[in-house]
Amino acid sequence: MAGPRGLPYLGNLPQFGKDPLAFFEQLRNRGDLVHWRFGRTTSLFVADPECIGELLAEVEHTFDQPDLGVSFRTLLGNGVVVAKGKDWRRKRSLVQPSVRPKQVRSYAATMAACATDLADSWADGQRIDVKREMSALTQRIAVRTIFGVDTAADADAIGRAMEIAQHEIGVEFSGIGALLPDWVPTPGRARIKKATAVIDAEVGRVVARHRKGDTDRPDLLSRLLAAQDETGAHLTDREIRDETVTLYIGGHETTSSTLVWAWHLLARNPRVRKALREELDRVLGDREPSYDDYARLTYTQAVVKETLRLYPTIWLLTAVAKEGATLGGRHIPPGTRIWTSQWATHRDARWFRDPEEFRPERWAEGAEEIPEYAWFPFGGGPRACLGTRFALVEAVLILAVLSHRFDIEVDPGEFRPVPGLTLQVEGEVLAFVRGRRE
Numbered sequence: 001m002a003g004p005r006g007l008p009y010l011g012n013l014p015q016f017g018k019d020p021l022a023f024f025e026q027l028r029n030r031g032d033l034v035h036w037r038f039g040r041t042t043s044l045f046v047a048d049p050e051c052i053g054e055l056l057a058e059v060e061h062t063f064d065q066p067d068l069g070v071s072f073r074t075l076l077g078n079g080v081v082v083a084k085g086k087d088w089r090r091k092r093s094l095v096q097p098s099v100r101p102k103q104v105r106s107y108a109a110t111m112a113a114c115a116t117d118l119a120d121s122w123a124d125g126q127r128i129d130v131k132r133e134m135s136a137l138t139q140r141i142a143v144r145t146i147f148g149v150d151t152a153a154d155a156d157a158i159g160r161a162m163e164i165a166q167h168e169i170g171v172e173f174s175g176i177g178a179l180l181p182d183w184v185p186t187p188g189r190a191r192i193k194k195a196t197a198v199i200d201a202e203v204g205r206v207v208a209r210h211r212k213g214d215t216d217r218p219d220l221l222s223r224l225l226a227a228q229d230e231t232g233a234h235l236t237d238r239e240i241r242d243e244t245v246t247l248y249i250g251g252h253e254t255t256s257s258t259l260v261w262a263w264h265l266l267a268r269n270p271r272v273r274k275a276l277r278e279e280l281d282r283v284l285g286d287r288e289p290s291y292d293d294y295a296r297l298t299y300t301q302a303v304v305k306e307t308l309r310l311y312p313t314i315w316l317l318t319a320v321a322k323e324g325a326t327l328g329g330r331h332i333p334p335g336t337r338i339w340t341s342q343w344a345t346h347r348d349a350r351w352f353r354d355p356e357e358f359r360p361e362r363w364a365e366g367a368e369e370i371p372e373y374a375w376f377p378f379g380g381g382p383r384a385c386l387g388t389r390f391a392l393v394e395a396v397l398i399l400a401v402l403s404h405r406f407d408i409e410v411d412p413g414e415f416r417p418v419p420g421l422t423l424q425v426e427g428e429v430l431a432f433v434r435g436r437r438e
Helices: 013-018 020-030 049-058 070-076 085-099 101-121 130-147 152-173 187-211 220-226 237-267 270-284 298-310 342-346 388-405
Strands: 033-038 041-046 127-129 317-321 337-340 406-410 417-419 423-425 430-435
Touching: 013 020, 013 033, 020 033, 020 041, 020 342, 020 417, 041 049, 049 317, 049 337, 070 152, 070 187, 070 237, 085 101, 085 220, 085 237, 101 130, 101 388, 127 130, 130 152, 130 220, 130 237, 130 388, 152 187, 152 237, 187 220, 187 237, 220 237, 237 270, 237 298, 237 388, 237 406, 237 423, 270 298, 270 388, 298 388, 388 406
Parallel strands: 041 337
Antiparallel strands: 033 041, 127 430, 317 337, 406 430, 417 423
16 A cells, blocks of 8 residues: 655655654554655555564564664663664573563562652642653662662653653654764754763663672662673673663653553543542552552553553554565565554554543453454564563552552643653643542
């Protein structure tokens, strides 16, 4: 299927850059496999869940990781998200043990404790910026679970730099910067380089402290430092830096954004808020949640899943076809850039009844026939996000702690999603905190 007409040299980049989310929905409405042009690069948009599953399963075989640009590489280096082939397999084998369910269990107490500390600091009737509060909370959890430290300076310095870097990646990726060679200097590239230097300095300082044995906390960084591959080799300091930054983004940026969207949706859906309260009262009573409660909080999980359906933090995936690539039985020429968007597929009426409606009940067993890969907020296949369990447990426990004690009355108004490295809310998200009154 042919996509919208493009311009010489730029192709469809102006349409994509103006509003990537709307552009991908436009492509989805044209068909399941739609051709378009990213600059002069031949591109194919994929909307069908079966083809998405094929694409994700075959990355590392007939599809490859694309170059996502100098800004992306500046921040993430050559971590497990970016690495390819043998290097990727080695790094995945070293990082994966740190985020297995057994390890996530050990981090859950920190997640719940940090959320409880935040709840204790709130007062009935207090005015808050939900975006700032959730960002600070998930920053603290990330700093404690990943780096094993708990000082405001660590969280603030890394958090500010990460916010700048994420914004600049989004600007470059969807604008003319995506077509510029790496050697072309731009103000945005200068800003991300400066922000990355701050991140590198903070991570380097903490790594040095760990190597000196100043801390024996069971944090992710300690596990990465101890990990060995089949030859007995450890990750280098540069590799440690790349993996901790990747894990930080997965444990902070994604969860923070998901929670902001969840409060926005809950404030506008009293029925869902009531059902959530009833589950929390039934399962928790008067206590705070623990890791063991995660499996019991099925409706709370559904609220998180439905939030991720409507506002997926990772909103697009892209790959490059290699020799022998096929999708849906069709040959894909080598070099074709493949795109798929969680935003567009998650809002497809073929897979989700009333797709714009916030309805966690759709995730109850047998409630709807949802094809595999109609919902894929964490990707899938061999390169699925390693931090999926961490992110889901974190979001559920935070939502449980705070919803059990408060209603967050988010101000009415339009909330515009901004697609950058992750999908964020534009501007402040102001709200009143109200103590629950039965």
